[in-house]
Amino acid sequence: MKQELERVILVGCQLHDDDERFEYSMDELASLTETAQGEVLVRLSQKRDRIHPATYIGKGKVEELVALEEELEPDLIVFNDELSPSQIRNLSSQLEARIIDRTQLILDIFAQRAQTKEGKLQVELAQLNYLLPRLVGQGTALSRLGGGIGTRGPGETKLESDRRHIRRKIDEIKRQLKTVVSHRERYRERRKRNHVYQIAIVGYTNAGKSTLFNRLTEAGIYEENQLFATLDPTTRQYTMPSGLTALLTDTVGFIQDLPTTLVAAFRSTLEEVTEADFILHVVDSGNPDYHNHEQTVHKLLAELDVEDIPMLTVYNKRDVKHELFVPTTPASVLISAFNKEDLALLGTKIQDEMKKEMEYFHLFIPSDEGKLLAELKTVALVDSLKFNEEKEKYECRGYIAKEHPIYKQLRMIEES
Template identity: 45%
Template sequence: MACCKGCSVSGVRRRSTSPSPEQNVRAELPEPEREVYLVCALQTPQVSAEEAQLSLEELQRLVQSASGEIADALIVRLREITAGTFLTRGRVQQLKACAEAFELTGIVFDQDFSPVQVRNLTDEIGVRIIGRSELILDIFARRARTHEGKLQVELAQLQYLLPRLIGKGFVLSRLGGGIGTRGPGETKLEMDRRRIAARIAHLRHELNALRRHRDTQRKRRVRSQVLTIALIGYTNAGKSTLLRTLTQAEVHVADQLFATLDPTARKTILPDGRLAVFTDTVGFIHRLPPALLDAFKATLEEICYADLLLHVVDASSPLFEREVATTEQILADLGAGQKPILRVYNKIDQGLSEAAAERLRSSEEEAVAISALYKVGILDLLNAITRITSPNRQRIRLSIPYERCDLLGQLYAKATVEKIAYENAAIEVEAIADLQGLGSAFSPYVVREQSKPTSSE
């Protein structure tokens, strides 16, 4: 392990020493406290160098999403694991030197340590020790906007913290604020086990009430036969951008991990005239903390009731295969692994990764390549959605007598009317519909196509 670029402070970004006029105006205003972190991926005998590097890159993006400043990022190679601190004595001393050189707020690892290990590392190194799950929980706490989202995040954080109570208090409160201390608040984080357990029970009760309300809304949609389509996929794959493109709705979009936390539903009309509701769900991530998956299970279960899943993937990502596999595993865990899925290869404007190009070329799965940002391939996507969700719909002609004009209202409700002509003898209609779904009342008026005789010369 190279010790943080020789423990020189050149790795920390510094401000310009020549202030601008605007900076002079604000010279007397206190600057926000900087949060500087060292980011570490652990390479054990069970983790390959490539896996450690990929984990380190994703961990850096997570820290940036939590508004942390990265002093340096490195891979810590371990031949053996020490029970008390996980890391060897030599590695601990090297990290302590880095912490002093960079004046770190904390060190972020791609590993979750035991409460005792966190306490020991904190005492040895002298800065906060933050695991991957704690970091992700912190990002979720920042992103929650709705009442339900905040309840779910608080539940996840308390479930994560409860088994980590040590002695008189939390390991997390030993060295001040920063990543991992947001969300429920300092007062709540000082509650004892009994009060935390009571709070967890209360949160579950509130979330169950919201779940019942959501069940009622879903049953109403089923009765009205509204098509529901869920956008799923790895975080930052472009789901929110696609939702905005498909529905022309104002949706928060940002190039960051977990920009969308609270589910968002918007309506649009498909090419065949049917109304469809698209729902944007929280993004998935490799090794999603179990506490989060449990807390958000009620929201994620909406995926199980969708008529179609749009699996949005970042086709340009070097982690393409892992991101696809992670999403498929979480779907299986939720019981949605057998739902109809349309794979959407997004961000083709940034180029296809080798793995994405190979899969798109060789796979027989339903797939569409698009750029949600530049609206490329969107019509192909809508047509694919229409085809998958309406296999029995076909183009038909009807000749409806005027005395049965009452059928027109039903026809407009159940079919896509493309052309209608009020002729002398009857009302001539061309439509796209499911004949079985229309019902027997329309059967006498379906115009059967006559086969044309072959001309012989």
């Protein structure tokens, strides 16, 4: 049975003269609303020097909103910025429909998308931290047991209890998360010990990361033209053109003005990026705001302190690229994730970038070292391997990470 869409009015306040950026953020709010199963009836916006401290928008606009609500009878009114507890309280006293802000909307989508135990705990923690100071402002709204956008996740019965109960719940979730995170850390340490090359895919939400991930690894994870289609990090094996086996991790999408509660809560999810040997930054070349998306991702990566990790920018969706699109970095490649030749080109490009960080070798390996030769293909970038009749040895050229245990073995062969 198809889920009935909730009827929604969007409200935004433009503080700067950048009309295009404001329009884009309202478009994004509309996309977020659709992703959360809402139908946008109308958008209401106002230009102001600053947000109204009591009601977000000015008195006249609030009256306009009240009239619109009477006419359209929406289920929900979504505001494009984070509202303070007093703003929610003041607006609720004049409006009938439920009121939520951009942060709650994003949290709601995350609640729908979370699959793993860690993902669910992270969302619940972020929602409870967000709701704690707003319990007074939303008293009546939270006691309705209806559900709907902005109320999914922890469940209303918990939220209508007192603050002490919520604080206890937050402490309990943090304790559970510690256990889950330590499991993840042990798993990561094991991967490090095994010296497997790790590549993390990052990018703005809906840039095509999961599609690319699926095409490279045939993983079959959820991919959809929606914001935040992926929430939990997924790791799969990826075999490069040379034969080297790497681990590829798909991560949660970045978004501008990501709620602060979420940045903190999802740090452990994004830690996959901090452990990577290489980063693939996927950008939607068909999006008119692609440059801002790039900046948002770079800013968040800087916060994660991963600027030293080698990175390749993958401009995706070249078949629908924007007419004004111009690559902003030379370390980039323009592809379509649905094109096999493009994926092969991407694999080669990744290898070229990896070689810059690796050590070159040119060796003659004895023919009885079959195990070493087989292993070399999966742990090093082998450019050529052929049998040399004269020396009765295999001549091998390629690149390997200095940290890999086999590197020492190769050096010993070279010196013998």
